[in-house]
Amino acid sequence: MKMALFTGCIIPIRYPGMEVATRYLARKLNIDLVDLKFSCCPSPSGLKEVHFDAWLALAARNLCLTEEKGLDVMTLCAGCTNTLRETTHILTGDEKKRLFVHDILGRHGKNFRGSMEIFHLADILARDEYLDRMESSHARPLRGLKIGTHYGCHYFRPASLMASMMQNGEFDPHFPLPETMELILEALGAEIVTYNRQDLCCGAALNINTGMADESFAITREKIVWMNDAGIDALAVACPTCFNQFDSGQVLLRRIDKSVRCFPVFHIAELVAYALGCEPQALNLRAHKIPISILDALTNA
């Protein structure tokens, strides 16, 4: 299995440990990752809100890079997945848009056809072949870890676009949330805990766009309260932006209310790499603001 790795900007620059995790687990699971000269995806909140056409053109450029090599894309961020999938969808469906982007890309020797598929890491790992492999690896099972998941809105909305590649392409209105991370974590031995308002946004974009940090973290706080109410030990996310929001968010929350219980936050890649045997130091887990000591507790148990 060979794929182009789309790291996005945040992980390589701010959380390189997640990149290490990804490369580690890819090696362990025999996934061949190819690095191409991608730019920022660009983010689905950010450039898209400021200049839609520029967003579309830049995203198409990224897709051309991978199409030239004939490789499907694996992303590590909910936002990147959303941008790349939506761009493919728009440009294969809307003739006017396609021509518009075609002209621009043509001048740079690129031609977009929209033939490659885009998957998030979690989508890939939730496939049976990888679940089996993860289940049978006994390096560091996450047994006893009560974990909740937060996908990040861009991972599963809009359902018409994003569910197609998860859940076998059948969107069931009874279950609006994906279950890829749940499958992975259960294969790794963890216990899944659900909590109220699981599909609520983390609120990060509010801060990124407007600088309204207090309001942004107020949204995050709502989620953290419900997570604590359900009694989770740790949170798994699929997006580095969400990661930062929960990691930093709990620090801010604790400043207001010292009694609040904090739990560590992990990108799904980190958990998988850890469970498959990667050393915590190699994963740079010290970069997390909320200590990840719970993992040590697991190993020792």
Added chain:
Amino acid sequence: MDHEDHLPQEYEEPRIGVYVCHCGLNIGGSLDCEAVAMHAMNLDNVVYTEHQLYTCSEPGQEKIKKDIAEHNLNRIVVAACSPRMHEPTFRSCIKAAGLNQYLLEMANIREHCSWVHLHDREAATEKAKDLVRMSVARARLLEPQEEIDIPVIQKALVIGGGVAGIQTALDLADAGYEVNLVEKEPSIGGRMAQIDKTFPTMDCSICILAPKMAEAGRHPNIRLMTLTEVTSINGYVGNFTVSVMHNARYVTSDCSACGDCSNVCPQFAPNEFDIGLAARKAIYLPFAQAVPSKYLIDMNLCLNKDGVQVCEKCVEACERKCINFNDTRSEETFRVGTIVVCTGVDVFDASEIPQYQYRRAPNVITSLEFERMINAGGPTHGHLIRPSDHRIPKSVAFIQCVGSRSNKTNPYCSNVCCMNTIKDSLLIKEHWPDTEIKVFYIDIRAFGKGFEDLFQRAKRLGVQFIRGLPGEIVQLNSGNLRLIGEMTLMDRLYNMETEMVILSIGLKPSIGSDVVRKFLTMSLTSDGFFMVAHPKLRPVDTTSRGVFLAGCAEGPKDIKESVTQASAAAARANIIMNRGKITVEAITARVQEDLCTGCGACTKVCPYNAIYLNQNKRAVVIDAACAGCGTCSAECQYGAIIMRHFTDDQIMAQIDAFTEHEPEKKILAFNCNWCSYAGADFAGIGRMQYSPEVRIIRTMCSGRVSSRFVEYAFARGVAMVLISGCHIGDCHYIDTNTYTEKRYNQVQKIMEHGGLDQERLQLVWVSASEGQIFQEKVNEMKRKLKNLSMDEIKRGMLFFGQREKKRQERLTRARQKLAIKIQA
């Protein structure tokens, strides 16, 4: 049943009278009526013409009658308004004068001419002359038609035993007809039996329903068949053959409903009547007031399966020995004259909206579950309690429009939910006046008699109405719920905690109706409910004659409306059955047996199964079932099917008539009687102006338009042809317009092969209200016409002329072959 062919009339020379109406200034103001009348005088077979101010007026009509006698007229052409307006008027007029009413033809020189060409008197006059010429050409070929009577079985079938079915059955039974009332559940009663109180009267629902149920059960004219489903329906109005399947009850009619069996049965299952809020046994009575009051066994639950008897507890307990494990399903067939469909509704499954937590949070229930709870005979003996802890809630929130008014669930409004919630809130306040009640809504619809009063009553008791549905419901550990949303009238957000949530769920068509629909070829409207013949003027008739509709099968409605419709349907059915016979349309298809090759193409396209191949492999038409669309005739490659009153010859004659002069400047349009002709009329009524090149030929259905007509028109040098009909899915004859489209595509391909300009042939769907679409299409085609070269026209004439010649040769050969075969 075949139509007896009349002996051919002695050929009489047509003596046509032409009347050109001014219609005040409506026609006379835009074109020269006198010139049109004068022009008509010069046409063959026209012996009398006149132009009048108001032909439809009494003096106008009297004049026609007088002229028929005086001038020995035997065909009448009235050039005036749309035949959709006054055809019946003039038909009655000439009938009174002793002529067969089908010897009338109207030229539409108002809606299709004077009103749409207000500013071009010369062109309008020339067009009117053409239209009259076409009408005269048709009139020459008109033949008298007879409407015949067929016998009608004076028995009815009512499908569905809810309040609508019960009411219809009672009305028909009281009128003296034998009624077969078929209900798939073990008891009649439907949804109304499940409701506690009705609005706005606050009557006890089952109390007012039970007497009707009992009467239906014992009425000498009603044959009540429960646990029975319709398996097939064949036939036509007055003569339906119905097959039903009686499912096994496993309990005989000796059952006295004592209940001893149920007490000892070891098996439990959720009770459907109580929506799973209570349990029943494998042997059970559906509900206390069930009619028939007989137990039944759910064999899926019973321990005795596949003939193996392991448990005999009920048999032992039953004193009357009425349990029969050897009961089997049985089929039965009977015949009726009319059918009334009352298949009712099911409710929306609220778990399709996961953010409202139905089935995830125990204290979120639906309005139907509420009905069962608040009902004294229900699973909680009339107490509204929270399923999580069985406490009575101190606060309750109703959420409206759950599963209604949404593209995601059901797009329509379910009609009853607002009033139902208002009624429910009054019930709660009645028992527990201190309970805080909030109703979250988008609109409150309290439109009926007494509804607004009930709404005011609820508000006076302190029920709070908050405009703004919650985005989501969050479940708390206490079992309480948080509603998060916005009060739109206050521009304020809310995050309210409540002890219980009641989702006001929408209604959807019952699943069983799908089965019935297929047998009766009933159409559905876009909301998934059954379509009626006309939403305003024929609200309980379906498009199939003899089949009627009542109750929620037609759309969500309250009990009063259901009962009203039920009585209306009974009255309509009575009209059919009362005389023991009915008159059948004269406009039906007729097969010329000696020309039929038995290819069966006609049988494939008839939506009414009105044409079939007999044992001699000849097509035969069932007149009573034939609706007269003409599609079979258009499909027939051998010209063996004649459409009475809309024959091929008549249509060709109309084409010949207007192509005598400058056909290359004209557009021929085929419009169907029900939609596009009405649409063109609508354009006239709206004075939507368009270019005067178009000449409309009316057919009953666009499916009547055979490719031969189109090719013939091009062979005659017509510049462009427009085929128009009802939108796909709206065809008056169910789906025959799909064949129109097929034929259009075929001719397009032929034109492509012939190197002709394919844009000369166009297809457009126009509904009766889409006058603008017709107007725009004609104007668009005129623009195209301007650029057509004479060369293109001539090439078309040559190409299609040759095809017509070849076609004639082929037909002659085929007929010769047939003739030889027949002789042999």
Added chain:
Amino acid sequence: MSRTLDLYDREDYYCCLQCAICTGSCPSAQVVHGFNPREFILRYILNGEQDEVLAMESIWCCTTCQVCQERCPHDIRITGLLIHIMNLAARKGNLPECLRKGIKLLVETGWFVPTTDRSYRVRQGLGLKPLKRPDTQEISEILREAGLDEVVDTL
């Protein structure tokens, strides 16, 4: 500028029942008083108050989480409308400074996040390949050709 709204069927917006499920579900509406999706539809589309809305700063509070769009009973592309409004507003100079900075960074570096010496060091320490800039020349040209100059200087 109709180019963004081309993607969205304008007629749908008129079907809005003002049910407020969108605002009820919106994370930003909970924390920012001036941000209300239902009200944006009401004012921008139904009331035609386009200039007023385009001048509001609070429109930038949309996180594009799309929960409003997903739950709307009429499938109205609410997020799409917000994106359109923000696009138009940006061209009129209504653009928050942090976004402007972020986009300038994108034009200059091809990334939306600033790099620091520390980023390079940590990567090296973890044994990862050094960060390689994407083709910023090509990127800024593409952005310019797509029209980004209407909002942000791409040179």
